[in-house]
């Protein structure tokens with residue numbers, strides 16, 4: 001068992017080394033887009049299934065409440081969280097529409113709609129990003145594997161370079177925390193002061 005644990009930790013470390021090499025610039029670029037979105041009064045809408053539903057809720061919580069800084073609340077909604085809405089749409093229209101219906105109802109042009117999917121192939125996330133695109137939103141994917149079918153409907157696809165679902169999720173939550181730091185510092189902190 002200890003060998004198994006060691007192997008998991010080694011895989012995690014190797015992946016994070018790759019993320020550092022390949023994704024530092026794309027993560028900073030994505031943060032800039034999110035900062036611009038929030039600066040002009042638009043909001044973030046975030047969704048995913050399973051572990052990625054938890055990530056969506058986690059991300060929205062950091063933005064609305066706070067990450068590290070004392071600062072005003074910022075607008076972000078998790079589309080994976082409201083059981084009444086999700087069961088109503090799922091029951092009446094089908095599971096594929098649980099996110100797209102919320103995008104129809106809540107999205108405004110200029111909002112950033114963020115789909116989190118380790119396979120890049122969840123149909124409900126794909127449909128929501130298609131609707132978001134038609135509504136004039138910026139579409140963003142936190143993805144894995146080869147980006148799947150969702151990659152094609154993303155203005156900004158960020159793909160964690162792994163085919164192992166748990167490792168991809170570990171990449172996603174780290175990216176989310178870095179984005180939260182950059183958003184706070186970009187709007188209210190060191191990067192805002194330095195105009196970076």
Ligand SMILES: O=C(CO)[C@@H](O)[C@H](O)[C@H](O)[C@H](O)COP(=O)(O)O
Nearest residue numbers: 049050051052117118119120122166
């Ligand atoms: O958390 C995990 C696996 O670590 C699972 O709950 C996982 O999120 C679920 O199987 C999801 O349905 C996978 O969807 P996706 O990431 O491929 O869009």
Ligand SMILES: [Zn+2]
Nearest residue numbers: 050051166169
């Ligand atoms: Zn999990």
